[in-house]
Amino acid sequence: MDMAVGELGAAGKYASAGDNRPLAIEARGLIKSFDGTRAVDGVDISVPEGAIYGVLGPNGAGKTTTLRMLLGIIDPDEGVRRVFGHDRPHDIGRLIGYLPEERGLYPAMKAVEAIAFMGALRGLPLAEGRRRAAELLERHDLAHAAGRTIRQLSKGMAQTVQLLGTLVHRPRLVVLDEPFSGLDAINQGKLEVLIRNLADDGVTVIFSTHVIHHAERLCEGVAIIAGGRVPYAGSVEAARDRIPAQVRLETRAREGRWMQALPAETRRVGDFFHFPLPETGIEPLLRQLIEGEAGILSLSIERAGLHDAFVAIAGEAAARQLAADNEEAAR
Structure with a gap:
């Protein structure tokens, strides 16, 4: 499909207004159906070069189909996508x-x-590939496995070998579909370090996952996908900011005129008061609590996590499915 770059401009950038990085991936209105069932329904995604970007959602939400359309493995029924400005990703396969x-x-x-x-x-020429492969295996403490066959390797080692094969030609864009699946905690940590190192080298990394903490720790931006739709695509910070920070207050006094300063949404749970951080900030409230002799024992401000944002954006049903996927993966 030949489409001018300007026709994708409405997809926009998720980064801040001061972010002038060119886009590695841009997609608008991607739709794909299989046997009359719409698997992906109008996906918009924009990923700046050098970013770590997550596609977050439960199994069956449309993550894999979306990635395959972005890469040109399958074509969308409707919509447009570009990778490094090319609308035929296969033409730049060496960069991916x-x-x-x-x-x-x-x-x-x-x-x-x-x-x-x-x-x-x-x-990549085979001779150069072998040389780079040996270097990669040594760098990742697998030099001893270089001469072993795949069937002689543990599952984690075999997955690492396949990941290194994904990187050996030194791509500018790395796309990982559920890369943490099946890895133990140690190898998950190693993979997180590898992803960060790629981004530090200017490589764009996009990965799909149903595990929120990987996306929260690694990603600059995320697309939350549920039921084939993307109700949110943007920065992790902006997603978390959709939910007001919560204040947790413990006081020595059980009652008094100071209580009139607490917001109307305040909930009392045991010895603690919980309420959203006021728009005016915490300082005016603190002053009123002190003047009212509340006797502050503890006060903490807890910012919403990506999990809370996911629930608010995608809904309880998608969050329950996400939790079920995590439980199944842990077995």
């Missing part, structure tokens, strides 16, 4: 590294050859 959710390596192939082979699929 893709780790699909379905892991797949030849069991009889040695680790170093598997990485080199994946690089060759992106145009």
